[in-house]
Amino acid sequence: MKFFWKIFFAFIALMTVGFSVFGMLIISQSFRNSLEKEIEEGNRENRMYQLAFEVNMNSLSENYRTEKIVRDLAESVIGNLDSQEYSYKLYREQDLIYENSPEHLDHQLFDQLGEDNCIYQVSESGEQKYLIFVCKSIMSERLYYLESIKDITSLYQERDDLYAQYRVVMLALIATSSIIVFILTHFLTKSVIRLSDTTRQFAQGDYEVRADVQSEDEIGTLAKDFNQMAESLNQRMEELTMAAQKQEDFTASFAHELKTPLTSIIGYADMLRTMDMSREETMEASHYIYSQGKRLESLSFKLLELIVTKNQDYQMKPLQVNELMEEINIAVSKVLEKKHIVLQESIEDGTVWGEKDLLVSLFTNLIDNARKALPEDGNIWLKGRKVNAGYEIRVKDNGCGMPREELDKITEAFYMVDKSRSRKEGGAGLGMTLCRRIVEVHKAKWYIRSEEGKGTEIWVVFPGEAAHEK
Numbered sequence: 001m002k003f004f005w006k007i008f009f010a011f012i013a014l015m016t017v018g019f020s021v022f023g024m025l026i027i028s029q030s031f032r033n034s035l036e037k038e039i040e041e042g043n044r045e046n047r048m049y050q051l052a053f054e055v056n057m058n059s060l061s062e063n064y065r066t067e068k069i070v071r072d073l074a075e076s077v078i079g080n081l082d083s084q085e086y087s088y089k090l091y092r093e094q095d096l097i098y099e100n101s102p103e104h105l106d107h108q109l110f111d112q113l114g115e116d117n118c119i120y121q122v123s124e125s126g127e128q129k130y131l132i133f134v135c136k137s138i139m140s141e142r143l144y145y146l147e148s149i150k151d152i153t154s155l156y157q158e159r160d161d162l163y164a165q166y167r168v169v170m171l172a173l174i175a176t177s178s179i180i181v182f183i184l185t186h187f188l189t190k191s192v193i194r195l196s197d198t199t200r201q202f203a204q205g206d207y208e209v210r211a212d213v214q215s216e217d218e219i220g221t222l223a224k225d226f227n228q229m230a231e232s233l234n235q236r237m238e239e240l241t242m243a244a245q246k247q248e249d250f251t252a253s254f255a256h257e258l259k260t261p262l263t264s265i266i267g268y269a270d271m272l273r274t275m276d277m278s279r280e281e282t283m284e285a286s287h288y289i290y291s292q293g294k295r296l297e298s299l300s301f302k303l304l305e306l307i308v309t310k311n312q313d314y315q316m317k318p319l320q321v322n323e324l325m326e327e328i329n330i331a332v333s334k335v336l337e338k339k340h341i342v343l344q345e346s347i348e349d350g351t352v353w354g355e356k357d358l359l360v361s362l363f364t365n366l367i368d369n370a371r372k373a374l375p376e377d378g379n380i381w382l383k384g385r386k387v388n389a390g391y392e393i394r395v396k397d398n399g400c401g402m403p404r405e406e407l408d409k410i411t412e413a414f415y416m417v418d419k420s421r422s423r424k425e426g427g428a429g430l431g432m433t434l435c436r437r438i439v440e441v442h443k444a445k446w447y448i449r450s451e452e453g454k455g456t457e458i459w460v461v462f463p464g465e466a467a468h469e470k
Helices: 003-058 067-080 152-202 218-274 281-313 322-336 355-374 417-426 431-439 464-470
Strands: 086-092 095-099 118-125 127-141 141-153 318-320 342-348 350-353 380-386 390-399 445-451 455-463
Touching: 003 067, 003 086, 003 118, 003 127, 003 141, 003 152, 067 095, 086 342, 118 445, 127 152, 127 342, 152 218, 218 281, 218 445, 318 322, 322 342, 322 355, 322 380, 350 390, 350 455, 355 380, 355 390, 355 431, 355 455, 431 445
Parallel strands: 342 380
Antiparallel strands: 086 095, 086 141, 118 127, 127 141, 318 350, 380 390, 390 455, 445 455
16 A cells, blocks of 8 residues: 555544544433432432422321322422423332322332432333332331422433434544645645656666655655765766776787887798898898887786785885885886986985885886876986975976876876877876875875976875874
């Protein structure tokens, strides 16, 4: 059953029960009040009947209290009473000596009197209802019973009529309320229906759809939560899509980077195998094979380093910056000498927390990228200094620089600003990707500033010991 109908039927059921109980209580209470009023009035009439009878009997001497005189006395007393709604009877012991109505009702009130002088009960005869009062009087050691009876059928009929009328009124109220509740329920569930439609559209692939927040109640809060969830899911799906696209681009670029040197290697090797060539031609072919083989070797090493840095958990240790720079200088000195590039160092004493081999790889790659951007007789500056956040190391060159729009792309795998120059220098487009990963492993931050024709500057800020203890 839909939520709309659950609310609707729940309201109708509650109102039906509420109206029924309330009406029955009101009518029952009104009936009880009327019955108590009748009892009180009947009791008063019977007392007057008893009092008048006793006064008149006491005025007679014992010798005149014959049955006929007592009967005439009772008739006189009853005739003087105002009430015409009662029928009266007079008993001496158990013998009826007077009645003003032939109607007779069976009851056990005579036996139930006990110490009470008066007693009453409600009795039925067919569909009629009667209120019966019995009082006793003892005069000259003789016991008299005075009985009065009133037909109260109209009182019960009035109650039944009220019940019937209230049932009609209640049906009308329920019918009217049903219309009001239907409209109210539709209004209350309209937001839920809209949210359900929005959820269905989202499930069917419309990830841009959002719920319309129109209130600050629980439904409005639910709509806000849905929008937040949708944003989070949408963002996550975009990230997954981008990750899948990057993986696909990585695979395509990797295949392309393999294809180019392999094509050269296979082509020149086939020439050496099938053709008679001069020594000069043979040396040229061998050089191409060697250079392309070195490119493949560089590519495989870079991929291996990326995989290792991604999957390995490193133990960070304090490293003296001067000692670290010495190892880096040894690693890059020979390649810099080939192009007559000068590496100028300015290193303050200090300590960085990290993994030695990774940091050597980081700055070797940064210096090697600077070398590829420089002509012969260029300059590279390597500077280190303490800062408030920890320790900062900068690598700067006066090479060709990069356009501003390229700066956000250079850390993507296989991305090269100048592909022809990079391949000529033996690059594979993985160096900056590896550098970014190493910086992340060390919880460091790096910044890149470059201008075409003026060079590039990259600085890495390493945090202090406290950052690695968290």
